[in-house]
Amino acid sequence: AQKVTQAQTEISVVEKEDVTLDCVYETRDTTYYLFWYKQPPSGELVFLIRRNSFDEQNEISGRYSWNFQKSTSSFNFTITASQVVDSAVYFCALSEPPRDTDKLIFGTGTRLQVFP
């Protein structure tokens, strides 16, 4: 069965701390895609990253980095030197087979609160 688990419901940190949001997935596909979205208080989900299952290289974009490990079926998201503007709900998502539908399965989200 396809499933995305975000075990951390809510995380609170103080500004400048590093924080890692966990994402564990299950899939029967050999080729699949993983995503992270950010939902700020305004409500709209904003795309952060898309990762192909064949590309296990870690990715860094400014203060954001992603660690993809197929061996543990995890796609964790780290924010370095967190800022108040990072406060949001973060969703991890997985492509749902059959892939020709382009549907996604979402985790339940992790609420990150960054305090000044």
Added chain:
Amino acid sequence: DGGITQSPKYLFRKEGQNVTLSCEQNLNHDAMYWYRQDPGQGLRLIYYSQIVNDFQKGDIAEGYSVSREKKESFPLTVTSAQKNPTAFYLCASSPITGSNYGYTFGSGTRLTVV
């Protein structure tokens, strides 16, 4: 700029009324989706459509109806049969390529029953 427009941003409904939430996209995406989000919870799929004049039920379709008469438009009607309609509703769209480029989301409609 291309994107998804949801309207209205806030909507109030009286008990027993049907209301329709609008979702329009100019991205030329084939697929469109409606999600419901309750406070502190994740996204639950209501309906989705991958082609004009066709749509499928999601996980929580009861009390909702949709139509897809045009590629650009996917309105959601919350009927009086929906027992607890107060929630945040998100519309999304995606191209269908087999390479899963992910969804583009609208800014949402917050529905409150009064």
